[in-house]
Amino acid sequence: MYIWTMPFRYFYSIIIGLALLNTFAFGFQKQANTPTTEQIENWAHLIQEDDTPDSVKTQLYLQLINFYESSEEYENMARQAIDFFHYPTFLDSSNWVKKSFLEKALSYRNQIEDSLLLGNLELKIAGAWFNLQEFDSAISHYTRALEHLDENDSLYIADTYFFRGQAEDYKGNMLEAMQDYQIARDIYESQGDEDFANYAKGGMAILFSKYGIYEPAQDIREELVEFYKTREIEGDLGVQLYNMAETYRKMGKQNLQLQKLQELEALIPFEPEDFYLEALTYFSLSRHFGEKNDIEYQTQYFRKGEEVKDKVPQNWNENGAYLITKGLLEIKLGNLVEGKAIAQQLLDLSATKENMDHRIGALELLEEAYEKSGQTDEALNALRQLTSYKDSIFEANQATSFAYYQTLYETEKKEREILRKNLELEDLQTESRFRIQVFLGIILVLIVGGIIFFLSLNLKNTRKAKKLQEEFSQELLKIQEEERKRISKDLHDGLGQSLLLIKNKVALNQPENAGEMLDTAISELRSIARSLHPMQLEKLGLAQALTQLLDQIDSETDIFVSHEIAPLSKTLDKNVELQLYRIAQESINNILKHSEAKAMRVILETREDQIELSIEDNGKGFDFSEKYQDFHSLGLKTLKERTASIKGSMKVNSEKGKGTKLSFLINA
Structure with missing residues (x-):
């Protein structure tokens, strides 16, 4: 038995039963009075409440679906039916009810314009048939879903191929299932959806194992295990380890089977709670030790599985893996009557569900039970049935494997021809x-x-x-x-x-x-x-000449003058000194004529390989953006030309009422 990993957006709850007649009748009962908007909102709220019983939630869903139908809101009816399908109720026969309402919504297909919604309806109806194990009907509706979906619905198309591949797998259509899985994988990968591509790969691995093509199955699982370990993805890693162990059991490699099961057992405390996987792990370990006649470990692991299985809402009396493990334990403990009864129950169940593994397990149990009870004729008959059935499976697998590899060869041949042409x-x-x-x-x-x-x-x-x-x-x-x-x-x-x-x-x-x-x-x-x-400039140099000029202005005018004139560390070109002196002279004249300043400050300092001259006043200032072009009135044109002639830069910082600062930067 293998475990499937499925995309959460289409997780099909496998629920047992035939018909929920009372709920079904209640759902289609017409309302005596049209419900108000407040009632509709209240129904929707109750559905979301965790405390609302399953039976009440189911009735509320059906009331909503019925309301949208009577209101001729068919698209809302379809959406509500889809939501109801996703609702994981554990009431008996809910699959039949869900399918009926999905089909009822689909009967108004001519009034539904949304093609994606129509495709989704077909997809859910197919899922309902799948849950009811009616795989022919499921395949038919998956195919119809593809007819409604267009190229913009890539992920829905991939999901449809994936689920149809599962249905084909259960029908025993190996080649069709493999083709659908491969298409789904390719679409997922083209969309960059690694997780869903891995689901498709997992399906391919299960399909290979089912038909005895073990090597590619284990190769795929090894790839997936490495992927999940690298990405530290919990949950899916455990599923792949379990499936690898099952394949090693079929291959007769019991040591490798035990290794994978023990790896999985060690992961259980660190994985998200998955009681179903945990229970199956313990049952597989119990079966392994039972086949090795280690009754102590067989009993120990079976009891662990028994403790966990009650946490899973499932009918375990129809679970093949559980029945094989339980029957084997009864036989090993000497309870041959109980063991034969369980084996016969499993044999009948395998015939109903057409499960090859369960049939083989049942016949093996019967053969061992009859042999231990001294019923040699019955044991021989069971052994003949087992051998005959295994031979028929082997022949079928050989034929299927041959067909698969022949198809693969023809496909590769065509691909090589296409590649050559390309x-x-x-x-x-x-x-x-x-x-x-x-x-x-x-x-x-x-x-x-x-x-x-x-x-x-x-x-x-x-x-x-x-x-x-x-x-x-x-x-x-x-x-x-x-x-x-x-x-x-x-x-x-x-x-x-x-x-x-x-x-x-x-x-x-x-x-x-x-x-x-x-x-x-x-x-x-x-x-x-x-x-x-300035004759003093030639005699005294720039620093002394500026100092004399500022002292003269301080003594001859009412404006307060301060200065910080540092001696120059390098000898400047005469023309540079002259232009700097003229720049200072003209700037000071502008202050005296236009600024109405009470004080001004002049700074001359050396900065690495540059000389900076700054002249600042506390006068009325001006708006530079307004006066920028008025070079003549402000004297800026001459200052700019003088600065450019000695390859310097000039900066003006002025604001009305806040004075003016002129800065000149010259390379020394």
Whole structure:
């Protein structure tokens, strides 16, 4: 006996019984009065409550289905019937009732526009027939479900193939079942759904084992066991270990069977609670030790299984694995009458359910019981039936295996032919693509080359124009400075000396106020000379020249002046020093003329390989975004050009009412 793993969205509860006539009649009874919206909501709420009895929940489901039918809300009726199918009731005969309501909803197929909903209805009806072990009907409805589903319903299509494969398996249609499992596996893998692809692989492994094709079955299970161990997926690992153990038992490899069962037993405390798997594990261990005549362990594991099985809502008197284990224990304990009775019960059950493993187990039990009781004729008869049945199974398995491998060979042969044709076609396509790619590559190279040439030419012209502009600006500034220098020299050396002589002559005659007036004239003349060209810059350097300029402004104006002028650690180019001095001079003039400031601060400092000059005031400030283009009124244009001429950067930070800060950063 093997255990199936199934997708949870279609978990079919296997429930025993024939008909729930009272509930069925209640469900289809028309309401004397149409229920209110509040009543409908209350029914739905009660269905979700854990404390609501199964019989009441079933009646509420049927009332809802009946209401939607009478209201001609057929799609809601179908959805409610599907929900009812998923409801895991343990009442007798619920499968018949569920199937009846699904079929009732499907009878309104012409009023249901949703193709997925129709396909889902067919899928659930097939599941109900499957649960009732009517596999021909199940296969028929699975096939109809595929007719309603379209390419956008990939997972539903895969599920349908998977479940139809199970039904084909139970019917003994090995090739059809294997084909459905493979299709389901391929769809799941294409959708990246590894878990459901593994369910399909597990079905393939069970199918291989059933027909004696053990090697590929165990290969698949080894792959699944490694997958579940790597991903630490609980539950499914135990199922695969159990199925591997069952296959090793069929192969006669009892040591490997015991190894897998013991691995599974060790997992039980750490796996999610699965009392059914746990019970079967103990029963399999009991059977294993019974076949080895180790009655102590056989009895011990059977008692463990007995303790666990009562937690599973199932009729264990129809469970073949349980009956074989129980019958074997009775025989080993010498209770031959009870053992023969259980074996006969199992034999009758296997005939009803057409289960090969259970029939073989029953005949083996009968043969051993009759032999131990001295009924040699009956034992011989049971042995003949067992041998004959095993031979017929072997022949059937051989025929099925031959058909499978023949089909596999034909399929591989066709695939090789298709592959050869595809390779030839691919070669032609590759050659064609190569020619197209070469042609497109040439065109692309020409286009890119043209673009690069154009951009390069444009960039070259832009750089040339920029260089000419910079050279022009620098030359202009240089000429201006030369002219200022000449004028300053003339004023200082010529007019300044003349006025000094006048002062001395007047001083000899001592006219009233004449000396004071001449002092003022000389001072103004020298101030003009300094503004035209700072002679102290050449004599003292940038730091001392700025300090003198700021001290003069502090003494001659009402504005408070503070400064932090650090001596420069490196000697600067004369032109750089001059431009920095002019930048400071023009910035200070702007403060005096426009800012209405009470104080200003000037900082000159060296930062690694850069020099920073910052000039800050607490005046009225301005909105830089509004005045950005007004270079002439703000004096920003000259400052910008001077900064650019010495490859520096200029930053303006100003806000109305919060003063202004100018920062200039120059590479030393």
